[in-house]
Amino acid sequence: MASARPPLNWLRAFEAAARLGSFAAAGAELNVTPSAISQHIRALELRLGKELFDRHANGVRLTDRGRRYAEELGRAFALIDEATARIAGRGTREMLVVHVPTSFASQCIAPRLDLFRTQHPTIDLRLTALDHGEGKVDAAIEFGLGNWPKREATLLMRDQTFPVCTPAYAANLRSPDDLKAGDLLHVPGYDEDWDSWLAHVGVTGIDTSAGSFFDQSIMGIRAAVEGKGVLMGRTALIERELASGLLVAPFEQRLQGAGSYWFLATPQKAKAPKVMAFRDWLMRMTAPAETVES
Numbered sequence: 097m098a099s100a101r102p103p104l105n106w107l108r109a110f111e112a113a114a115r116l117g118s119f120a121a122a123g124a125e126l127n128v129t130p131s132a133i134s135q136h137i138r139a140l141e142l143r144l145g146k147e148l149f150d151r152h153a154n155g156v157r158l159t160d161r162g163r164r165y166a167e168e169l170g171r172a173f174a175l176i177d178e179a180t181a182r183i184a185g186r187g188t189r190e191m192l193v194v195h196v197p198t199s200f201a202s203q204c205i206a207p208r209l210d211l212f213r214t215q216h217p218t219i220d221l222r223l224t225a226l227d228h229g230e231g232k233v234d235a236a237i238e239f240g241l242g243n244w245p246k247r248e249a250t251l252l253m254r255d256q257t258f259p260v261c262t263p264a265y266a267a268n269l270r271s272p273d274d275l276k277a278g279d280l281l282h283v284p285g286y287d288e289d290w291d292s293w294l295a296h297v298g299v300t301g302i303d304t305s306a307g308s309f310f311d312q313s314i315m316g317i318r319a320a321v322e323g324k325g326v327l328m329g330r331t332a333l334i335e336r337e338l339a340s341g342l343l344v345a346p347f348e349q350r351l352q353g354a355g356s357y358w359f360l361a362t363p364q365k366a367k368a369p370k371v372m373a374f375r376d377w378l379m380r381m382t383a384p385a386e387t388v389e390s
Contacts, residue, residue, distance in 0.1 A: 102143050109136035110148060111173055114158055114166030115224040117198025118314055121206040125223075155315040167226055177220065191220045192370045195236040198225040199313035200357065203333045208381055215377060219370050235361040235371050237378075242358060248366040250375055253332045253382040255353030257288040258345050260329035260338070261320055266346040269326070272299045279325030280307030283316045287354045290328055297349045317343075332357055332382075357382070 109132070112122035119130040119137075126133070141148050148162035158166060177191055196205065201223045212221060224233070242249055261269070268274065272294070280290055280302075290304040308325060310316040313333050320327040321342050329343070330353065337343040359375050366372070 102140050106136045106140040106143070107169060108173070109133045110140050110162075111166060111169040113137060113149075113156070114162060115170060115222075115226060116201050116206065117225045117312065118202045119156065121198075121202040121223075124206040124209055155310075155312065155318060157311070163226070170224065170226065174222070189218050189220060190370045191222055192235075192374055193222045193224065193233045194374065195233045196223050196225065197237065197239060199317075199333050200237055200239075201225060202314050203317070203336065204382065205378075207336065211381075212374070212377055216370075216373050219373060221374070234365050234368065235359060235374065238358055238360055239355050240358060241355055244358065244360050247360045247362055250359040250379070251356055252359050252378055253357045255288075255356055256331045256350045257286070257293060257328055257353055258350040259293070259326045259347060260334055260343040260345055261326040262323045263341065263344050265323055265326065266344050269346040272297050272347055272349070275299070275326065276302050280304065281316050281319050281325040281327040282307055282309045283311075283313050283328070284309060286328075286330075288328070288351050293328060293349070293351050296351050297347070 108126060109122060109128075112125050113119050113133055116122050116125065119133040122133045123130040137148065146161055147159055148165060149156040150159055174191070174193075205223060209221070212219075236247075237252065238244070239255075242251065259272075259275070265278075269278065275294075282290065282304075290302075294300070294302055294304065308319060310319065313330065316327045317329075317334060317337065319325065320329070321337060326346075327343075329345075334343060338345070359378060361371050361375075366375075
């Protein structure tokens with residue numbers, strides 16, 4: 097009789113995509129293409145007869161059933177990894193579990209995973225956007241004002257906000273007033289939004305309640321890259337798109353963000369060598385380009 101257990105590569109693909117919040121980030125972690133991740137997850141859903149992700153034009157989102165399944169699989173894989181390390185005699189290897197926002201994981205960490213592996217080959221990094229509780233993680237990356245009681249906080253990256261769009265879209269934007277005829281893309285939840293930026297540059301008469309809205313920054317970035325409108329971008333999350341030329345800033349005016357990205361750990365865990373190694377590596381990776389060590 098055939099086993100009811102789905103193939104391990106399907107489960108790995110789903111668990112990584114759920115934990116990181118995107119198929120692209122999961123592919124980077126598992127060294128396969130986003131298309132392969134998508135195919136494995138679709139096969140898993142067909143085997144289970146249940147939808148694990150809601151899919152839409154600009155991203156994916158876990159269903160309630162998918163979230164519960166991901167949390168249970170995450171615990172199971174953590175046990176498998178620990179057992180494998182013990183039986184293989186890999187006593188020098190360590191698992192580092194870090195809670196991180198989906199967009200930061202996808203945009204800032206996943207593209208650089210190979211660099212971390214090269215520099216720290218004995219540390220197995222596990223990124224998760226799921227809330228496993230503070231006791232289940234070694235450290236966290238959070239966006240906020242720096243007030244984190246009972247945890248040591250290290251500033252990683254300050255944020256600026258400003259409109260971004262494709263070069264083709266920017267060709268029709270000569271001044272901020274031209275946004276009156278533009279399509280605004282929104283990611284709610286930040287203090288610095290379209291209203292704040294427009295007030296900063298002194299532009300009125302734009303209906304900021306109109307446009308497309310996204311729950312996560314990575315979704316808004318994808319829509320902007322596809323030429324669907326102008327996004328209020330954040331420096332921490334659009335570095336790669338700006339450097340590659342996929343997105344440009346049509347205007348010079350920038351708004352300093354109230355919040356920043358911080359690396360957090362309890363005083364006890366902050367002293368662990370693996371936590372310090374990841375924190376120091378992150379600080380190098382997020383430093384201004386001219387100060388990053390090779």
